[in-house]
Amino acid sequence: MISDSHLRLGIPSKGRLSDLATDLLTQAGLKFRRQNRGLFARVSGMNIDLVYLRTDDIPTLCAEGAIDMGITGSDLVEEAGADVQGRMKFGVGRCRLAFCIPDDSPITSAAELDGKRIATSFPNVTREYLAKCGATAHLVSLAGSVEAMIQLGVADAIVDLVETGSTLAANRLRILEEIGHYETVLIQNSKPRLNEIADRLVQRLEGVVIARDYSLVEYNIPRSKISEAEKITPGFNSPTINSLEDADWCSVQVMVRRADVVDAMDQLKAIGASAVFEMTLNNCRL
Numbered sequence: 001m002i003s004d005s006h007l008r009l010g011i012p013s014k015g016r017l018s019d020l021a022t023d024l025l026t027q028a029g030l031k032f033r034r035q036n037r038g039l040f041a042r043v044s045g046m047n048i049d050l051v052y053l054r055t056d057d058i059p060t061l062c063a064e065g066a067i068d069m070g071i072t073g074s075d076l077v078e079e080a081g082a083d084v085q086g087r088m089k090f091g092v093g094r095c096r097l098a099f100c101i102p103d104d105s106p107i108t109s110a111a112e113l114d115g116k117r118i119a120t121s122f123p124n125v126t127r128e129y130l131a132k133c134g135a136t137a138h139l140v141s142l143a144g145s146v147e148a149m150i151q152l153g154v155a156d157a158i159v160d161l162v163e164t165g166s167t168l169a170a171n172r173l174r175i176l177e178e179i180g181h182y183e184t185v186l187i188q189n190s191k192p193r194l195n196e197i198a199d200r201l202v203q204r205l206e207g208v209v210i211a212r213d214y215s216l217v218e219y220n221i222p223r224s225k226i227s228e229a230e231k232i233t234p235g236f237n238s239p240t241i242n243s244l245e246d247a248d249w250c251s252v253q254v255m256v257r258r259a260d261v262v263d264a265m266d267q268l269k270a271i272g273a274s275a276v277f278e279m280t281l282n283n284c285r286l
């Protein structure tokens with residue numbers, strides 16, 4: 001089934017990044033079907049084979065060359081110490097890795113954890129961070145349910161991923177110090193193979209990521225106000241400006257970050273724009 005002429009892309013077989021990776025690939029126009037929870041799926045018409053793997057094995061398997069590329073968390077790449085290239089950030093699966101302690105603990109910094117017991121699924125990152133603080137701790141390495149370990153008497157503190165903070169709150173824990181911010185990434189073996197296919201895949205996925213982040217905003221504006229409008233909506237490169245029948249007016253088409261659209265629309269209206277529309281992008285190539 002697996003073939004050397006096909007680029008092997010490792011994607012999570014289960015867990016929270018599994019649907020996220022499948023959605024990204026589908027939106028990028030890749031057509032594939034995983035048969036009966038099989039390990040492989042062939043992408044039709046694209047010389048790419050998908051390999052379904054555990055999210056935390058993907059960095060190591062990519063560094064070893066078992067897969068050419070992979071979708072995983074940047075936290076897991078760091079923990080594995082995998083020698084891979086980061087090709088893309090997806091802007092999703094965002095989370096933080098942090099030292100956490102009981103709400104009522106008097107500890108004020110990670111350096112004070114010297115000599116204490118710390119439960120974590122990230123022993124390497126934890127050890128390196130503590131070393132920079134001049135501290136060493138007894139690390140208890142676990143695969144999950146790390147927040148329970150203080151109540152179980154296994155640890156004085158934990159290092160775990162935090163997204164909304166609700167797991168911490170439920171276990172009466174608080175963040176002591178953040179180690180870093182992470183997200184879902186596309187990685188590639190450091191000696192890339194099948195570059196043309198890899199680049200086409202990256203281009204397609206970038207189209208999806210940009211389309212998810214940006215809207216197309218269109219509005220009419222008096223020509224005398226163009227430079228003011230350009231300050232509000234500078235665009236990705238520069239806005240597209242078209243003439244209207246009334247020579248004093250023009251129409252502008254411009255990419256705007258979704259998070260900024262509503263504010264930009266208010267500001268455009270305030271300087272005299274009319275017919276201001278936001279349009280959703282499905283996909284793009286810039």
Ligand SMILES: Nc1ncnc2c1ncn2[C@@H]1O[C@H](COP(=O)(O)OP(=O)(O)OP(=O)(O)O)[C@@H](O)[C@H]1O
Nearest residue numbers: 012014015016017018055073075093094095161163
């Ligand atoms: N709230 C979160 N908790 C844990 N990981 C998160 C969170 N938000 C994003 N992530 C990312 O998801 C990765 C874990 O993905 P995985 O596919 O293993 O899902 P999972 O649901 O944690 O699976 P498992 O059942 O093994 O715990 C993390 O390494 C991190 O990059």
Ligand SMILES: O=P(O)(O)OC[C@H]1O[C@H](OP(=O)(O)OP(=O)(O)O)[C@H](O)[C@@H]1O
Nearest residue numbers: 144145146161162163164165166167168
């Ligand atoms: O800040 P929050 O939004 O609450 O998310 C963080 C929690 O989610 C993850 O656990 P997961 O669901 O993967 O369970 P696990 O402990 O079995 O890995 C992570 O390990 C934290 O426990």
Ligand SMILES: [Mg+2]
Nearest residue numbers: 015143144145
């Ligand atoms: Mg988990």
